[in-house]
Amino acid sequence: MGRRRPGAPTLEEVAAHAGVGRGTVSRVINNAAGVKESTRRAVQQAIQELGYVPNLAARSLAGQRADAVALVLTEPDWRQFAEPFFSEIVRSLGDALADTGMQLLLTLVRSDAERQRFLEFARGGRVDGALLVSVHDGDLLPDMLVEAGLPTVLLGRRSGDEYVSYVDADNVGGARSAVSHLLKRGRRAIATVTGPLDMHVAQCRLRGYQEALAMAGLRGEPSWVAESDFTEESGRRAMAELIERHPEIDGVIAASDTTAAGALQALHAAGRRVPEDVAVIGFDDFPLAQQTKPRLTTVRQPLEEIGRAMVRLLLEEVEEPAVAWHHVILRTELVVRESA
Amino acid sequence: MGRRRPGAPTLEEVAAHAGVGRGTVSRVINNAAGVKESTRRAVQQAIQELGYVPNLAARSLAGQRADAVALVLTEPDWRQFAEPFFSEIVRSLGDALADTGMQLLLTLVRSDAERQRFLEFARGGRVDGALLVSVHDGDLLPDMLVEAGLPTVLLGRRSGDEYVSYVDADNVGGARSAVSHLLKRGRRAIATVTGPLDMHVAQCRLRGYQEALAMAGLRGEPSWVAESDFTEESGRRAMAELIERHPEIDGVIAASDTTAAGALQALHAAGRRVPEDVAVIGFDDFPLAQQTKPRLTTVRQPLEEIGRAMVRLLLEEVEEPAVAWHHVILRTELVVRESA
């Protein structure tokens, strides 16, 4: 196996070169206080001259920390990864971590073998914590990580009584406000294209839809609900079904911007005019939603804030043994555009 | 910062528990030869009972190796990441590494700051090597890594005289054979939708296109070439331009399956029949190419093999100080479907 570049200068050599003790060098590279400005400069020069780079393994071993966190993607069908949702989340997490000096490591866990390998990686102390996204309802990886003592934060609950720390958006409220919006504008025949119903987030949005209808004294019949898997294609298909079942349809809540785009296509294909005949509201507010014609009204999740919150929860737990799990549910916001 | 779970059992405790020396335990967990079967079992049982997991930092420090390699994505516009090409490459690399016991770490390098951070990470010995994909022509990160003594393998050259180890496909030959295929079937008005021409791979494919035309005594005028950025949208736009400039067009080589899909849309929109009026050949052979109507003829790159080759080159270099760089150029293959 691979050997680390040998002749690399060590902290000890830097100390000798600068004519100081090892402790002082350590303080300088860690920006610790209590070092005379002149010695600090001398050490920094020695570091420069020798091209010294700290050995991270040694630092981990001595410091009992890894200075890295893993973003774990459990999506087996990792085309989902292609969705803007993921890239935005990654960007947001990367930005949030940039200040902390922690490395963000993306790891893919698609099989049980990989799951096992990641567990050893984490238990072996190579990361200080794990961030998990798109965890499916039955997945036990979070529990295993928690049991291994690793700080863990989920993006999205697996169920209504999730205990592991998580950050989630108010999906029920978001769906409810979308439906209310349509009701206020006189729409009455409102359908919904849901996400995969084995994911809690999709169930929540469906519930919000149903609740809003119920509050208005309407009944949400199953025939007004069609399931998608968040892709454009499945949105198209689901919408086509709904149109067939209910030609009188005048409003739709779609599971994502991508699904909404698919729904728009199906509506156009069926000769419906949007938003005149049918109003469409999508979840998430990405370029797609802003580019489609007409531009979509959306339920926006504050992705920037999601990343910040996840990192904050994780680091708190990393700093000190946590006595409790923390849950953050971010408000969603209706971004109204001409389509509704 | 974070502390590693304290009470974790150490190798020493396992040794005590099993009534053997530390060295023996080390041999057992590393599957080293020369341990009596009975002691091996005793040690394994102790490991089980204590729930022992090796401390990877200590192992790195003592063993001078990290047992991990980084897959570095330098794509600043990381929507590219969404393309099936990336997910397939990642899958392929993951599979190739699975046997070796190495962890694959995905790291995103979008800014200069992140570039610097990754360099320290690598020079700090947290990975044994780096695999780089989609490196743009002017990017100096590979050179910096090589200079830092880190085994490095590129997917795709940055230029014709790349020296850093790389694995690439025969893009020139692939494009040439695609054009020849069309010529043989009587097509004469052949255009091409290229990838971004600041990437060497796109230049190579363009050259193959031009060469094949030249060999047939035809001239590849610039007006028959339109540039895309590998996305569907840009493929649509480029194709629309070409149609306008050359209504007599009867064949197209597209930069990817995604671009080809865009090109198909533009052709349909213009009322052309494919493949009767116009034959379309795409690079890469992903589900998209196989689902479009008509199913596309494609220039296939052996992605499985690309991953294997990259890992092989990297590990060789990791095993022992390399005295040379190695370049592998994989043959491409024309997958003929009804569209041509």
Next chain:
DNA sequence: GTGAAAGCGCTAACAT
């Protein structure tokens, strides 16, 4: 075949 001992390069606690 197995145990003992010497580091790997760093941090942090303790002296000075």
Next chain:
DNA sequence: ATGTTAGCGCTTTCAC
């Protein structure tokens, strides 16, 4: 403010 020291948990000789 700075030098010194004792580990962190493992791999790897080297004896036995």
